[in-house]
Amino acid sequence: MKAAIHLIAQKGFAATSIREIAMMASVNLSMINYYFSSKNRLLDSILQEGIQKIMEKIQSILTGRQAELEKMFAMIDIHITYAFHQHEMAKIFFQEELVKNSPAVQELRQINYKSFEEIIHTGQLNGAFSDNINPALFYSTIVGTIQQFMVKQLSPDMTADKYTYAKRLSKQAEELND
Numbered sequence: 781m782k783a784a785i786h787l788i789a790q791k792g793f794a795a796t797s798i799r800e801i802a803m804m805a806s807v808n809l810s811m812i813n814y815y816f817s818s819k820n821r822l823l824d825s826i827l828q829e830g831i832q833k834i835m836e837k838i839q840s841i842l843t844g845r846q847a848e849l850e851k852m853f854a855m856i857d858i859h860i861t862y863a864f865h866q867h868e869m870a871k872i873f874f875q876e877e878l879v880k881n882s883p884a885v886q887e888l889r890q891i892n893y894k895s896f897e898e899i900i901h902t903g904q905l906n907g908a909f910s911d912n913i914n915p916a917l918f919y920s921t922i923v924g925t926i927q928q929f930m931v932k933q934l935s936p937d938m939t940a941d942k943y944t945y946a947k948r949l950s951k952q953a954e955e956l957n958d
Contacts, residue, residue, distance in 0.1 A: 781829070784822055789868035792875060793823060827876065827884040830869045834862065834888065838895050848903030855896060856922060863926050874927050893919050 783805035787796045798819050802809040816822040841854045863870045876885045896919040903909035 781822070781826055785826055785868050785872065788823065788826075788875075789871045793819075793872075793879070798822075823872075823876075824882070824884060826869070826872065827882065827888075830866070830873065831884055831888045834858065835891060838891065842895060842898065848899050848906065848908045851899045852896075852903070855899065859922065859926050863929060870926075892923070896922070 784796070784801045787800055787804060796819075798812055799809060801822075802812055805812075812822065816825060837858050838855070841851050841858070844851065844854075846854065873885060873888070876882050877889065893916070897915040900909055900913055900915045900918060904911050904913065
């Protein structure tokens with residue numbers, strides 16, 4: 781799966797062959813077919829594993845006892861950390877969202893959005909956030925900024941690091957209560 785993640789992130793799903801994955805992983809081609817039966821099922825396994833890890837972290841934030849602003853910072857941090865530390869997986873998610881829009885990616889997007897929306901609405905009810913915050917726009921801003929980073933990260937003139945982006949997104953979150 782590591783070889784598949786690396787190749788798909790670099791070349792895209794359509795341009796990556798099972799043969800290339802087998803060669804990079806130093807395994808027999810038939811082993812991949814035996815365990816996954818197709819390239820699509822291999823991708824589904826990769827996506828499901830990534831989604832499960834993210835969903836566990838999101839659930840722990842939603843059930844936590846922090847104030848809404850701290851929950852929002854934690855949600856933003858999950859996304860930034862994932863983009864930096866699991867950049868190949870993040871790139872695959874973004875590629876799939878743009879190109880194929882697989883059910884697994886749609887599910888993750890829905891869960892993500894609903895989580896942001898829940899935190900914002902609860903914060904608005906508690907008076908922690910301004911009533912004029914649009915959850916859909918806020919979510920799109922955060923995710924779009926991270927996606928833009930993933931695209932820009934590939935350029936040689938990329939100078940910003942995780943903390944620069946974290947500060948920018950934290951500033952956006954602080955504006956929730958303005």
